[in-house]
Amino acid sequence: MRLILLILLTGFLSAQPSFNQVVLEADGPGDTYELINSVLTSDEGDVIEVPDCGHQGFGRHIDEVYDPELGKFVFRFHIHVTPDNDRCINYDRQRTEIKTYDKSPDNLLGTQNEKVIYQWKFKLDSDFQPSNSFTHLHQLKSVGSDEDSMPLITLTARKGTPDQLEIRYAETYSQITLKKIDLNPLKGIWLNIIETVTYGEIGSGSYHLIIKTEKENQELLNYFNDTIRTWKTDAAFIRPKWGIYRSLNDQENLRDETVLFADFLIKEIYTGIEPPLQTLRKELLYPNPASNVIFINHMPQNNFTMVNIYSTDGRMIMQKEITAQSMDISTLKPGIYLLYLSNERKSSQPYKLIVR
Template sequence: MKQIFILFLILSALSPNAQTILEADGKGKTYELINNVLAPNYDVIETPDCAHKDFGNHITETWDADLKKYVFVFHAHVEEDNDRCKKFDRERTEIKTYKQSPDNLIATLGETVVYKWKFKLDKHFQASNKFTHIHQIKAVGGTEDAMPSITFTLRKLKVDAFQIRYASNMEQNNLIDVPLEDFKGVWVEVYERITYGEIGKGKYEVTLTRADNGKVLLNYSNDSIRMWKTDAQFLRPKWGIYRSLQNASDLRDEQVKFADFYIEELEDIQN
């Protein structure tokens, strides 16, 4: 028994950092639940509650019959909402990790991190030809933190598109572009693995799969890609609805569901 216990201690010391999991519980204290997981005693919520007080919290929870569990619902309203009463040409309902989050929830140079989550767009979801983002990897600090490294963007085009956009520095381009229609009305599971580093050491891998039947909707991998920003303190994830109101006539009030957020810091590399 003593030998087994010693072996357990050795394996625990060698194992990757613990996973962080954020799941809805349906108890009604949604903001408290999110903050307690992503930044205990602090606030990771970015919503237009200040502008649209009559609606109440713009992140709620509901029972989902497909997943058979409670899930988060992120709300965005065309007429009433804005970006935290600070910017009025856009609106934001997002969660994030940030400087007050535990160290294993923010990425520093050399770390490899796995992010997993599920999301569901309404079957009638509408995007505009401006930006509608549902996920970003952003830097904090440095000269390039205004431009996300990775962005999941939904865009109205001749064929509406689900885009994964990438910026090495301050200029953004598409990594991959697939029809948006395939993502509507179904739960999509995301696996995203990032090694945070400069060119030659940075890596990015992402797979989006239908949760009901396992069909792969999108897959991309690059083993030599800059996944860092100049003089950044750290990089961190964001999830939710962040969209331009410049072509508001293209938009409608939306509810995007999210579930099963998972963050695991795996290892360091040499930089």
């Protein structure tokens, strides 16, 4: 019986259960910025990057409208050739974007050895006109690294013959194009995007992007690469951005645009549960298995301040501040748990804790 139970538990863990799913959905006109911030950051934070400061007469550059095709409210991102700029900071480009950042909850920030799914819908106008320089619609960008200046992944539209949608990638400081497809079949329809990233160095990182039509579920792009580097040296985390961020170098060929977005989803799927177990036993925590008390050999270079314990189905079971080496776990029922060390900016990889 004990052998059967062990086999079942091993299979259950190897299935890579998902945790911490966060969804941002439009809910109707008004308080759009407040809604976005309430989901993507803490109360004092602001994840909105818009040209409102230079175009106050227009009002907010992100609002919510009802879309009859989806049968629900969606987010509408506005950009105007003039006078919009980049937050009154840069005037050769302009942006209307949302993001996560250092004040966002840990589960919205990608960390090394973590697998994250980003999913969203968007719709370009049937006459959408991209710049011949860049018109970014989505980015994955590192924070805290010397390589911050160059996004890890960029989904960008570019004027050409024909117009293209490109997946751009930067291993370090320079970009290459991983894949590009004709943009024209993507215009005027709702698209469903599924982006799956395992953040890691070469050999442990991977990237997968699927684009399908929302109505017919027709696959338009499927790109997978498990031989690229998806982590930036010394990064605190990697975070997503969505919206429209374009160059004004091609201003004569641009027009005022609206891009519709809906149903943003960020879902963490943790990997590597078994490999960290030996590290956990020897360096971080003992005993394991444990009954009433565990002892944490805290690594100060990581500045971790909290211990977070989850069930294997993703429920937060216990959260305690690291104030001493010992931690009372007598209230935990026997079973397998996932333990994380964290601070306000990042979280460690998951470690398996066995309670008996």
